[in-house]
Structure formats: C-alpha cells, structure tokens
Amino acid sequence: MDVESYVVSNSVTLGLVLACVWVARVVGREPIWRDAARQLWSRRRLAIVVVALYMTIGLVDSIAWKGGIPEDVVDVLPNAPLTLLDRAFLGTKEASYSAPFASVEFYGAEALKRPGQHPFGTDILGRDVLYLSLKGARVALLIGGLTSLIAIPLALIFGVGAGYFGGRFDDFVFFLISTLASIPGLLLLIALIMAMGRGTLSVCIALGVTSWVGFCRLTRAETLKLRELDYVSAARALGVPELRIVIRHILPNLAHLIVITFVLMFSGLVLSEAVLAWLGIGVDGSWGQMIDGARDELSRDPIIWWNLSASGAALFVLILAVNSVGDAIRDVLDPRTLKDSS
Amino acid sequence: MGAYIIRRLIYGVGVVIGVLFLLFILFFTVTEPDDIARRALGDKVPPEVIEQWKVNHGYDRPLWPWQDWDENLLFDHYRRMLTFDFGLSDADDSPIIDRIRAGMGPSLSLTIPLLVLGILIGIPLSLLVAFFRETYIDRMGVFLCVLAMSVSIILYIVGAQYLIGKVLRWYPISGFNADLLMLPRFLVLPIIVGLLSGIGGDVRFYRTVFLEESSRDFVRTARAKGASEPRIMTHHVLRNALIPILTRVVLAIPFLFTGALLLEAFFGIPGLGSMTFDAIQANDFATLRTMVFIGALSFVLGQIATDISYGFVDPRVRFE
Numbered sequence: 198m199d200v201e202s203y204v205v206s207n208s209v210t211l212g213l214v215l216a217c218v219w220v221a222r223v224v225g226r227e228p229i230w231r232d233a234a235r236q237l238w239s240r241r242r243l244a245i246v247v248v249a250l251y252m253t254i255g256l257v258d259s260i261a262w263k264g265g266i267p268e269d270v271v272d273v274l275p276n277a278p279l280t281l282l283d284r285a286f287l288g289t290k291e292a293s294y295s296a297p298f299a300s301v302e303f304y305g306a307e308a309l310k311r312p313g314q315h316p317f318g319t320d321i322l323g324r325d326v327l328y329l330s331l332k333g334a335r336v337a338l339l340i341g342g343l344t345s346l347i348a349i350p351l352a353l354i355f356g357v358g359a360g361y362f363g364g365r366f367d368d369f370v371f372f373l374i375s376t377l378a379s380i381p382g383l384l385l386l387i388a389l390i391m392a393m394g395r396g397t398l399s400v401c402i403a404l405g406v407t408s409w410v411g412f413c414r415l416t417r418a419e420t421l422k423l424r425e426l427d428y429v430s431a432a433r434a435l436g437v438p439e440l441r442i443v444i445r446h447i448l449p450n451l452a453h454l455i456v457i458t459f460v461l462m463f464s465g466l467v468l469s470e471a472v473l474a475w476l477g478i479g480v481d482g483s484w485g486q487m488i489d490g491a492r493d494e495l496s497r498d499p500i501i502w503w504n505l506s507a508s509g510a511a512l513f514v515l516i517l518a519v520n521s522v523g524d525a526i527r528d529v530l531d532p533r534t535l536k537d538s539s
Numbered sequence: 540m541g542a543y544i545i546r547r548l549i550y551g552v553g554v555v556i557g558v559l560f561l562l563f564i565l566f567f568t569v570t571e572p573d574d575i576a577r578r579a580l581g582d583k584v585p586p587e588v589i590e591q592w593k594v595n596h597g598y599d600r601p602l603w604p605w606q607d608w609d610e611n612l613l614f615d616h617y618r619r620m621l622t623f624d625f626g627l628s629d630a631d632d633s634p635i636i637d638r639i640r641a642g643m644g645p646s647l648s649l650t651i652p653l654l655v656l657g658i659l660i661g662i663p664l665s666l667l668v669a670f671f672r673e674t675y676i677d678r679m680g681v682f683l684c685v686l687a688m689s690v691s692i693i694l695y696i697v698g699a700q701y702l703i704g705k706v707l708r709w710y711p712i713s714g715f716n717a718d719l720l721m722l723p724r725f726l727v728l729p730i731i732v733g734l735l736s737g738i739g740g741d742v743r744f745y746r747t748v749f750l751e752e753s754s755r756d757f758v759r760t761a762r763a764k765g766a767s768e769p770r771i772m773t774h775h776v777l778r779n780a781l782i783p784i785l786t787r788v789v790l791a792i793p794f795l796f797t798g799a800l801l802l803e804a805f806f807g808i809p810g811l812g813s814m815t816f817d818a819i820q821a822n823d824f825a826t827l828r829t830m831v832f833i834g835a836l837s838f839v840l841g842q843i844a845t846d847i848s849y850g851f852v853d854p855r856v857r858f859e
Contacts, residue, residue: 208799289626296749317800372553372554372557373556373557375550375557376554376557376558377561379558379832379835379838379839380558380561380791380834380835381794381831381835381838383800384815384830384831384834385831387815387819387827388562388565388566388827388828388831391570391819391822391824392565392566392569392570393569467691468691471693472691472692472693472801473693475693475801476800476801476804476816476819477819477820478819485691485693486694488691488694488697489693491564492697495697495700495701495705496705505697508631509691509694509697511689512690512691512694513690513694516689516690516691517685517686517689520685520688521685522690523636524685531852
C-alpha cells in the first residue's frame with residue numbers, strides 16, 4: 198500500500214514533537230539538567246528564542262493536509278497537500294520579479310496582484326521571497342536533524358563498542374575511522390552523493406557518513422576512560438551483564454557529549470549543505486539553492502538583491518544563533534573535555 | 540625511531556588500501572559501470588555503443604576476483620591507482636593525468652599563499668586575543684570569530700565578487716593568467732575570500748590552545764621569575780602550543796593538492812578544484828575517483844610526516 202508522503206511527514210512531525218515533550222519532562226526531573234537548562238537560558242536568551250522561532254516555522258511548514266483550497270487560486274494543483282505555511286501564502290504568486298514593497302512588476306512595469314505586500318520582493322518566477330525563505334527553515338532543520346539522527350547513533354554504537362569491548366572490534370573501528378578521516382571531507386561528500394544519486398536522503402546519508410567520525414573518536418576515548426572507573430569495576434564484580442553496564446553506567450556519562458555534539462554538528466551540516474547546493478548536488482528548496490539561484494541576479498541591471506539577501510540572512514541568523522547556543526552549552530555542560538574539538 | 544617510522548608507514552599503506560576499497564564500493568558497485576556509461580552517453584544509446592565505451596574505458600570486466608582472478612575490476616582498480624595510471628576521463632575521453640599536471644600549478648599558486656597567510660595572520664591575532672584573556676578584547680574577539688564562522692563561504696564569494704570586483708572594480712571578478720606579473724591580480728580576490736572564511740575558526744582554535752598552555756605550571760614559573768607577559772606568550776606559550784597547531788596545519792595539506800574547490804570553481808582558476816567541479820557537473824566518475832584518491836593519499840603522507848616531525852618540535856615525544 199502506498200502511504201502518501203504528507204501523511205508520513207505529519208506523523209514524523211508528531212513523533213518529533215512528542216519526543217521533545219518527553220525529553221523536556223525527563224530533563225525537568227533531573228536537577229543537573231534543570232540547572233544546566235536554567236543557566237543556558239540566562240546566558241543566551243536571544244539566541245534560544247531565535248532557534249525556537251525557526252523551529253516553529255519548520256513545524257508550521259510540516260503540518261499538511263489536502264483540500265480546502267479556494268476556487269480562484271490557480272497556481273497550485275487542486276488536490277496537492279499543502280502545509281499551514283503554504284496556505285498562509287496562497288495566491289501570492291506574481292508574474293515575475295518585483296522589488297520589496299513594490300506595486301509594479303520589476304521589468305514589465307505591470308501592476309502586481311498584491312501590490313506592496315511582498316516585504317522581500319518576488320523571485321524570477323514571481324514567488325514571494327519571504328515565503329521561500331521561511332520554507333527553507335524546514336529544509337535546514339531536516340538536514341541538520343535527520344543527519345544527526347543517522348550520525349549520532351552510528352558513532353555511539355561504534356565508539357562505545359570499540360572503547361568498552363576493545364580487542365579486534367576496536368582495531369576494526371579504529372581502522373575504519375582513520376580510513377574515513379583521511380579522505381578530505383568535501384571530496385568524500387561529493388563522492389558519496391555522486392555514487393548514491395542526488396536527493397534529500399542521499400545528501401543526509403552522505404553528511405551522516407562524513408560527520409560521525411569525529412564524534413565516534415570522542416566517544417571511544419571517553420568510554421576508554423569511563424571503563425576504568427571504580428563504579429564500573431564494582432558493577433562488573435557484582436556480575437551485572439555487560440550490556441546493562443553500558444546502558445546504565447557508560448551512556449548516561451556520555452549524554453552531555455551527545456547534546457554538545459548535536460548542537461555543534463548542526464550548524465556545520467547546514468553550512469555544508471549550502472556548499473553542496475552551490476555545487477549543484479544539494480537539497481531542493483534549501484537556502485543554499487536560493488543563494489545559488491540568486492548568484493547571477495547580481496549582474497542584472499538594475500540588480501536583484503533581495504533574493505540573495507533574504508536567503509543569506511536567513512541562513513546566517515540561524516547558524517549564528519545555533520553556534521552561540523552551542524558555545525554556551527559547551528561551557529555549561531562541559532568546561533574541559535571538549536575545549537579543543539571545535 | 541626506525542621501527543616507529545616503519546610501523547607508521549605500514550599503517551599508512553593500510554589506510555590507503557582501505558580508501559581504495561571504499562572508492563571501489565562507491566564507484567563500481569553502488570554505481571555500476573553500466574550506470575556510468577549511461578550517464579556519460581545518455582539514455583538513448585544502443586547497447587553496442589555502451590559496450591564499446593566500456594571497453595575503451597576499461598570497464599568491460601567482471602567486478603570481483605572470484606569471478607575472474609586474472610581479469611577483474613577490483614585488482615585493476617588497485618593496480619591503476621597505485622601506479623598513477625588514472626586512465627581516461629569518463630566525460631571527454633582525455634587522459635586524466637594530463638589535466639592533473641596542467642592543474643597543479645594554478646592550484647598551488649592559490650593554495651600555498653592561502654595556507655601561509657592563514658597561519659601568519661591567524662597565529663598573531665590569536666596570540667593577541669589570548670594575551671587579553673578575560674577582558675572585553677577577548678570577548679569581542681571570540682564573538683567576531685563566531686560571527687565570521689557563521690557566514691557561509693558562498694556568501695563571502697558572492698559578496699567579494701560583487702563588492703570588490705563589480706562595484707569598486709579593484710580586481711577582476713574571475714579568470715586566470717599564468718604570467719607572473721598578471722597572476723597576483725587574479726589571485727587577490729580568492730585569497731581574501733579564503734582567508735575571511737577560514738580565519739574565524741582558526742583564531743578560535745589557536746586561542747583555546749594558547750589558553751590551555753598558559754595555565755600550565757611552567758608559565759607560572761616564568762611569570763614568577765619576572766619574564767614579561769609578551770615574552771611569556773611568544774617564548775613559553777607559543778612554543779609549547781606548536782604541536783596542536785602543527786596537527787591543524789597538516790589537516791589542510793590535502794587541500795594544497797586537491798585545490799580549494801569552491802574558490803577555484805567560482806573565480807575561474809583552472810586548477811584541480813575546478814577540475815573536480817567540472818567532473819561533478821559532467822558525471823565524470825573516473826576523475827572524481829582520482830581526485831578523492833589524491834586527496835586521501837596526500838593526507839596520509841602529511842600525517843606520517845607530522846607524526847615524525849613531532850619528534851623534532853617536541854623533545855618529550857619519544858618514538859616507542
């Protein structure tokens with residue numbers, strides 16, 4: 198049976214929201230995490246609000262359903278599933294370029310359908326640039342989030358396994374890591390995407406494969422240290438099964454590393470995607486692709502600057518906010534271990 | 540020391556063999572030779588032409604040794620890569636090695652100044668920031684670093700091309716001329732962009748290293764003996780921070796050989812980076828494979844060289 202993609206996207210969104218609520222409740226119960234969260238909030242209020250804003254936009258663009266489109270709207274298919282965000286911008290499509298807040302078209306000088314209502318102007322196909330920039334938020338979150346969901350479990354399984362059990366498996370993992378790390382990141386990314394074919398999923402897999410290595414090395418080193426601690430030896434002496442030791446005593450001690458890595462990785466991933474979009478192998482609808490499309494518009498006369506500025510600013514603000522939250526998280530959760538892994 | 544170097548070399552060979560195997564998986568099994576041929580020739584080509592193309596490019600054999608021990612693509616792939624016999628480009632049938640030879644010069648003329656200037660600007664700046672630690676200058680410096688790191692390199696490229704190239708008309712927007720007098724004119728813009736996009740991360744990294752070193756006992760001793768603060772920074776902190784700095788510089792070595800992909804592609808410098816860029820656009824798998832191999836090979840060699848040179852920089856490192 199074929200499940201339509203918007204149903205999948207809706208349920209995944211629901212799942213993610215539920216997961217966030219669950220994490221928030223767990224965090225609320227643990228005094229250490231609650232303290233860390235409070236400290237973080239007092240240090241980086243603005244950045245956290247900005248990130249939350251982007252997440253809300255992404256969420257609004259993830260809830261889709263069919264139908265309910267007015268008769269007079271012609272630029273969408275009648276039975277296409279539209280998200281909340283799509284619906285908010287229904288019927289804003291013009292014929293071609295228009296400047297921000299303009300009332301006439303840029304080159305043809307014809308009147309717009311919605312004069313003065315495009316705060317960031319429209320692109321060559323007449324689509325509202327504000328709408329496109331907002332839509333990019335979901336793509337960016339998808340790239341960062343999905344990739345981390347691939348990379349972090351992979352790194353944990355290999356890193357903790359290698360560090361805890363050692364022996365042949367450790368040799369194998371260490372060899373795998375050094376092999377992957379010896380290929381320059383961008384080249385490996387390109388090779389993976391070219392081999393798997395273009396598309397959102399293969400971009401995320403490729404980013405995941407290239408980014409898990411650093412974290413794997415870190416978890417391996419940490420596990421090696423944790424394995425020698427007294428309470429782990431005590432648990433082993435009491436006859437606790439190995440898997441249970443890993444889950445109860447090793448993983449909780451890696452939790453802060455997971456959080457820090459996730460946030461620091463996120464901005465790197467979104468920036469990498471922008472580069473990939475520029476090479477023509479990015480994800481559809483991303484800010485990178487918008488910037489790529491807007492490149493030649495600067496040489497038009499008079500120049501079209503709003504497309505580039507809007508997508509560039511959207512990308513910059515998100516990355517800056519995430520970077521600054523990431524720095525603060527690192528300071529709050531772990532003042533020592535991670536200092537030099539930026 | 541001899542035994543250490545030999546062990547290090549053997550491990551390096553192992554890694555190169557691993558990289559080549561990964562490349563084989565990606566470019567021969569995930570994308571099969573038939574796919575490569577179809578992407579190069581198009582979908583509407585008769586099967587005979589595809590077969591002939593595969594013969595010309597050496598793809599007309601079974602993949603694995605157990606299918607045919609003497610004639611298989613796996614062994615062939617290893618033999619050709621390790622002897623630098625890279626074969627023909629999948630896109631335009633030109634020998635890849637010729638293009639690499641032609642692209643080496645332009646690439647190095649961009650990447651060497653970039654690397655050297657990056658170190659020459661990054662280290663003094665970060666020493667300065669670390670010298671003023673815990674003051675507003677330090678906080679400002681770190682903030683500027685995060686700011687510079689948050690701008691995508693593509694925005695730097697577009698911005699510099701527009702502002703310096705088009706509005707101010709100081710330097711050509713793109714292009715290349717190997718003539719020694721003309722060369723700097725074409726390189727200034729890409730070098731500025733490369734420095735801007737890298738400086739934030741570099742300074743922040745070096746600063747952390749310096750701060751780590753300046754909390755050591757020998758720094759306190761030096762201060763107690765009355766050494767001046769600038770002298771402590773340069774003679775005690777900088778010298779001891781050389782190892783992590785060296786490690787980071789080595790990470791940039793493959794980039795000397797593979798070229799700065801984006802900078803070359805968008806400033807029209809005909810180096811190895813543009814070659815990789817063209818290969819992506821043309822689905823040229825043979826060239827891509829070669830570039831990945833060269834990148835990994837230079838990284839492994841660079842790493843071995845650093846591991847050995849640690850012994851000269853840091854007398855504490857013993858080769859056991």
